[in-house]
Amino acid sequence: MAKVTIIGATGQVGSYVAHAVSQFPHVQEMCLYGRPGNEQYLDGLAHDMMDSFAARGTNTRVTFGTTPKELRGSDIIVLTSGVPRKATQTRLDLALENARIVKVFAEQVGRMAPEAILLVVTNPVDIMTTVALKYSGMMPHRVFGLGTHLDSMRLKACLAEFFNVHVSEIHTRIIGEHGDTMVPMWSATTVGGIQIDNLLGVAKLPREEMIQRVKSSGSYIIEAKGATVYGPGDAIATLIRTIVEDENRMLTVATQIRREVFGHEGVCVSVPARITRGGVFPIGVKLSEEEEQMFAKSVKLIRDTTENVCAVLDAESQE
Numbered sequence: 575m576a577k578v579t580i581i582g583a584t585g586q587v588g589s590y591v592a593h594a595v596s597q598f599p600h601v602q603e604m605c606l607y608g609r610p611g612n613e614q615y616l617d618g619l620a621h622d623m624m625d626s627f628a629a630r631g632t633n634t635r636v637t638f639g640t641t642p643k644e645l646r647g648s649d650i651i652v653l654t655s656g657v658p659r660k661a662t663q664t665r666l667d668l669a670l671e672n673a674r675i676v677k678v679f680a681e682q683v684g685r686m687a688p689e690a691i692l693l694v695v696t697n698p699v700d701i702m703t704t705v706a707l708k709y710s711g712m713m714p715h716r717v718f719g720l721g722t723h724l725d726s727m728r729l730k731a732c733l734a735e736f737f738n739v740h741v742s743e744i745h746t747r748i749i750g751e752h753g754d755t756m757v758p759m760w761s762a763t764t765v766g767g768i769q770i771d772n773l774l775g776v777a778k779l780p781r782e783e784m785i786q787r788v789k790s791s792g793s794y795i796i797e798a799k800g801a802t803v804y805g806p807g808d809a810i811a812t813l814i815r816t817i818v819e820d821e822n823r824m825l826t827v828a829t830q831i832r833r834e835v836f837g838h839e840g841v842c843v844s845v846p847a848r849i850t851r852g853g854v855f856p857i858g859v860k861l862s863e864e865e866e867q868m869f870a871k872s873v874k875l876i877r878d879t880t881e882n883v884c885a886v887l888d889a890e891s892q893e
């Protein structure tokens with residue numbers, strides 16, 4: 575049984591995730607957490623959800639609060655607080671503003687629930703995951719980010735449409751940044767278990783177009799309806815289910831990498847990882863030369879931006 579806490583529960587992604595995750599049988603308590611001033615909204619949200627659970631026959635207890643003690647006893651904490659981008663912005667434009675928000679909550683989690691698993695969603699997610707790891711002081715396998723799991727699902731949908739097969743027939747991964755430097759792993763892409771290059775007719779696969787579609791998916795949706803909610807929400811819900819039900823699935827999420835395994839270190843970036851009730855454990859993979867070069871570019875961008883942001887945060891905390 576697990577207590578799941580959503581930080582940023584008043585937001586679009588946070589409230590959808592809270593509702594989606596509460597239906598998992600192992601989730602005993604759903605704690606809706608927000609910043610001071612949002613108590614009335616959280617109260618209303620909690621009551622709305624209780625009505626929903628009664629209608630659905632879900633037995634999850636809903637609690638809410640704005641003080642750090644609410645975090646105590648959490649098994650999984652999802653951090654969704656932060657400013658979302660406008661269609662004209664990149665995720666990287668949010669880095670400093672959201673890092674200030676993430677730092678505050680990460681410190682609270684590190685103090686109140688250091689044994690929990692912390693899943694970071696706030697954008698730019700790779701950088702925010704490193705910020706959360708640094709300022710929470712938690713173990714690296716207990717802090718991870720949504721990363722390119724969502725991008726991998728978006729590519730999966732494109733491939734299922736192209737091949738006209740059920741999505742469950744597609745296995746694929748995108749590693750690296752949740753952003754423009756993301757790296758598709760065509761070498762790990764299969765349809766019905768068959769490696770994509772061994773399928774007849776695959777030469778026609780519009781790989782570049784598909785990746786462009788994945789890269790622009792967030793801004794396309796934001797421009798049309800203001801925010802992405804169901805895609806990230808259900809991608810997050812899958813990760814939480816994997817943890818609470820100890821499914822040992824291998825998904826692609828932002829996690830701290832080590833030099834001995836990935837040739838780089840010091841940042842959180844998406845790679846394949848085994849996800850269990852005990853945490854998230856990256857798995858080393860052999861990349862092609864092109865994938866390796868693209869991955870190095872992604873890591874450099876994340877590292878440079880993270881270092882800049884952390885330098886500002888550290889200077890501010892000296893003031």
Ligand SMILES: NC(=O)C1=CN([C@@H]2O[C@H](COP(=O)(O)OP(=O)(O)OC[C@H]3O[C@@H](n4cnc5c(N)ncnc54)[C@H](O)[C@@H]3O)[C@@H](O)[C@H]2O)C=CC1
Pocket residue numbers: 581582583584585586587588608609612654655656657658659668672675695696697699720721724752801802803806
């Ligand atoms: N990694 C991913 O794939 C995705 C990441 N996101 C990111 O998640 C974050 C939230 O997105 P939405 O829920 O759509 O936004 P939203 O505006 O609906 O909600 C924002 C939440 O953050 C809180 N918040 C805002 N400023 C704050 C501050 N200064 N201090 C404390 N709390 C603050 C709000 O109270 C609210 O709960 C954004 O950074 C967005 O870019 C969203 C979708 C997918």
Ligand SMILES: O=C([O-])CC(=O)C(=O)O
Pocket residue numbers: 658659665697724791792793802805806
């Ligand atoms: O694009 C955004 O800002 C939200 C997000 O990360 C996504 O849906 O991929």
